[in-house]
Amino acid sequence: MRVLVTGGAGFIGSEFVRQLNEEVAILDTLTYAGDLNRLEKVMSRISFFRADVRDMEQIQKIFKDFEPEMVVHFAAETHVDRSILFPTQFYETNVIGTHNVLQASLETGVELFINVSTDEVYGERRGEGKFREDDPLRPGSPYAVSKAAADMLGRAFMRTYGLPVITVRPSNNYGPWQYPEKLIPVVIAKALKDEPIPVYGTGENLREWIHVSDTARALTKILENPRPGEIYNIGSGIELKNIDVVKKILRILGKPEDLITFVRDRAGHDFRYSLNTEKIRKEIGWSPEIGFDEGLYQTVMWYIEHMEWLEEKIKTVRNFWKMVYENESGDNRS
Numbered sequence: 301m302r303v304l305v306t307g308g309a310g311f312i313g314s315e316f317v318r319q320l321n322e323e324v325a326i327l328d329t330l331t332y333a334g335d336l337n338r339l340e341k342v343m344s345r346i347s348f349f350r351a352d353v354r355d356m357e358q359i360q361k362i363f364k365d366f367e368p369e370m371v372v373h374f375a376a377e378t379h380v381d382r383s384i385l386f387p388t389q390f391y392e393t394n395v396i397g398t399h400n401v402l403q404a405s406l407e408t409g410v411e412l413f414i415n416v417s418t419d420e421v422y423g424e425r426r427g428e429g430k431f432r433e434d435d436p437l438r439p440g441s442p443y444a445v446s447k448a449a450a451d452m453l454g455r456a457f458m459r460t461y462g463l464p465v466i467t468v469r470p471s472n473n474y475g476p477w478q479y480p481e482k483l484i485p486v487v488i489a490k491a492l493k494d495e496p497i498p499v500y501g502t503g504e505n506l507r508e509w510i511h512v513s514d515t516a517r518a519l520t521k522i523l524e525n526p527r528p529g530e531i532y533n534i535g536s537g538i539e540l541k542n543i544d545v546v547k548k549i550l551r552i553l554g555k556p557e558d559l560i561t562f563v564r565d566r567a568g569h570d571f572r573y574s575l576n577t578e579k580i581r582k583e584i585g586w587s588p589e590i591g592f593d594e595g596l597y598q599t600v601m602w603y604i605e606h607m608e609w610l611e612e613k614i615k616t617v618r619n620f621w622k623m624v625y626e627n628e629s630g631d632n633r634s
């Protein structure tokens with residue numbers, strides 16, 4: 301089976317490629333978030349196409365050359381804070397880019413398209429309930445809106461043109477190789493340097509945490525027993541307040557809690573996401589294998605062993621936000 305993985309040099313896509321035992325090609329433009337180092341151990345058995353999903357001609361050429369039977373579409377702009385400042389980049393890559401990959405798949409007769417969406421498309425869920433796959437989408441941030449549009453485009457391509465599309469909606473992922481603009485690697489990086497750890501608002505926001513290896517395993521299981529047209533939530537049921545995640549990391553590292561610094565809340569910050577995962581458990585026979593404490597400990601140790609990588613990425617994060625603040629003129633949306 302020839303599988304084309306868009307965004308395969310990213311955090312989750314690369315774990316999926318490391319786990320997948322098929323003929324694989326990666327299509328990735330290598331933004332600040334993409335990094336081929338994540339694929340070092342498997343590079344000899346995969347092909348790599350450097351291309352931007354926004355560029356239809358490039359995409360069509362790659363599809364003609366590689367002739368994928370299956371496409372797993374991860375490529376996206378993924379950092380919510382950036383989407384608040386630069387929303388159009390998110391619409392271009394996540395909406396137009398997804399349209400281009402779907403269209404090229406249709407033109408070349410792709411047999412299965414897995415569209416990687418997110419739990420954020422449902423919007424926030426206060427109280428007790430959990431989102432089911434048939435709940436309405438009420439995305440709250442520009443990132444979530446762009447992902448909801450991409451999610452719906454995938455389903456429209458199936459309904460309108462018959463492209464066999466499966467949609468997956470994973471919850472918050474964590475694990476090795478995550479770019480340090482997400483909570484867990486940010487906290488590890490700051491704590492290791494005894495620097496103040498910024499926590500949004502009061503830190504009460506709840507997220508459902510799943511280890512990236514469990515998410516990738518869910519996807520490989522879906523490929524073994526594909527049911528086009530279906531949507532699957534991928535979650536662990538492990539819901540934690542951000543502040544509790546931060547405290548757990550500090551305990552692992554033996555660092556004091558007074559490093560925690562509460563900062564002004566993110567605009568429109570969703571309070572809670574929570575997924576009902578009965579469907580994937582019953583239909584696909586998948587369930588997560590990695591407990592949060594075990595996965596978090598292993599993740600912290602991984603970053604300690606990969607300090608050079610972490611420091612290099614932290615520099616790129618710092619330079620980006622420095623440039624943003626220096627250029628801040630009251631209207632810096634692009």
Ligand SMILES: NC(=O)c1ccc[n+]([C@@H]2O[C@H](COP(=O)([O-])OP(=O)(O)OC[C@H]3O[C@@H](n4cnc5c(N)ncnc54)[C@H](O)[C@@H]3O)[C@@H](O)[C@H]2O)c1
Binds near residue numbers: 312328379
């Ligand atoms: N990380 C999470 O917690 C999470 C949770 C749910 C869903 N998701 C979704 O899973 C997918 C992967 O997330 P991730 O955390 O690995 O993201 P990531 O930011 O680590 O990786 C994204 C990859 O896409 C590539 N890319 C970005 N723009 C591109 C473009 N225009 N053309 C080609 N390639 C481009 C980047 O170079 C990078 O390799 C995304 O679609 C994301 O929305 C992520």
